[in-house]
Amino acid sequence: MRIKDIAAAAGVSTATVSRVLSGKQHVRPEVQEKVLDVIKEMNYSPNRAARSLRSKKSSSIGLIVADIQNPFFASLCRAVEDVAQDNNFSVILCNTDENPEKERNYLELMQNENAAGIILAPTGQLADHFPQQLADVCPMVIIDRKITGAAVDSVVIDNVTAAQQLTSHMLQHGYRRIAGLFGVHSVTGRDRRRGFNLAFADAGIVPEEELIIDLPAREADGHAAVSRLLERSDPPDAILTSSGLLAGGAFRAIRDKEIAVPEQLAFATFDESPWTAMTRPAITVIEQPTYAIGQTAGEMLFKRILDPTRPTRQVVLSSRLLVRHSCGC
Structure with a gap:
């Protein structure tokens, strides 16, 4: 397929198509939109070598x-x-x-x-x-x-709303001492921490600050943090993690301690992974697209x-x- 085929289908000149492809000005918006629609419909891609020479990209x-x-x-x-x-x-x-x-x-x-x-x-x-x-x-x-x-x-x-929804789900099922593990260096971890706190505020409950943990979002860090939580004299009754990597480490720590889920400890996380559906019990998650x-x-x-x-x-x-x-x- 060539530029002249695009031009014929769009009812414009080949020069106009070239200007649209190169991002140059002086093409009326309605003409540009029409050309771009034809390019998409016809699945057209310019010759890569020629495009690179023209644009230096x-x-x-x-x-x-x-x-x-x-x-x-x-x-x-x-x-x-x-x-x-x-x-x-x-x-x-x-x-x-x-x-x-x-x-x-x-x-x-x-x-x-x-x-x-x-x-x-x-x-x-x-x-x-x-x-x-x-x-x-x-x-x-x-x-x-x-x-x-x-x-x-x-x-x-919307990470804030998603974390708020997941936390509210746990609160509605009677869990109050929920430990939250959030990625310390990422915007998503920060937003999900905010949603976690909003869910508690909506329920009129004050979360326990010592159970809210900011940490690197790595499996090993999730494992270490949950191991410490479960060794406390007053361990949490539920754990929520803000990423799949933290979840993997956290759940492994729960299994290491031979803690029954959900009878002794509830667990939920962000990110659907193959293991979250296959493990017993299957894990409640926020599935992202x-x-x-x-x-x-x-x-x-x-x-x-x-x-x-x-x-x-x-x-x-x-x-x-x-x-x-x-x-x-």
Whole structure:
């Protein structure tokens, strides 16, 4: 398929199609929209070598996430790669480990490699003070974390409301001494901690501060924290974790102590994983639309690459509470 085929289908000149593809100005908005619709319908992708020569951009996009070992990011990465392949692009994957210095290095690498665009799950430090010039340097979509300070495309879920819903579910089933484990370096962990506290406030109950733990969102840290909680003379009657990695370590600690769930201890977490449905009892979770987040972010990025002047958007996708037997339900 060639540019002239797109032009014929859209009823415009080949020069107009070229201007739309290169992101140049002087194309009427209604004409540009029509051309972009035809490009999508006909599944057209410009020749990668020619595109790179014209734009001085590579045929790769950057995907910068916190930790690929987190099941949340594994599914999301797959979706981004699927969208990139559909557009004849490759993906450069980077892990920041929530480390701002690593994040800066990877963002610089993407610029040095002339990446055509970036999908980024920012660290808490960057999310809190996101410079507009960073979004202006390269087409970009933010995932998983809300940012302040810049107009940039993003795909998120409402983490505060989701954590509030999960915590309220446990409170409604009679649990009062709920230990909450939250990722200390991430915006999502902070938002989920806020939702946890809001649920207690809604119920007119004051949570026990010593049972609210901020820690690195790693399996080993989840295991260590829950092991300590269960060794207390007054252990909690329920545990909630804010990520799949924390959940894996926490549940392993519960099994190590031979504690019966839910008879002795209720348990719930964010992130659906294969083990959460297969273990006995099955685990109550907040299921995030991980593939849809990655797919939506990828599609938004390629629209931004084709049309750098389009208005920025924030897409908020819905999570889902999956009620199972780990809370005695």
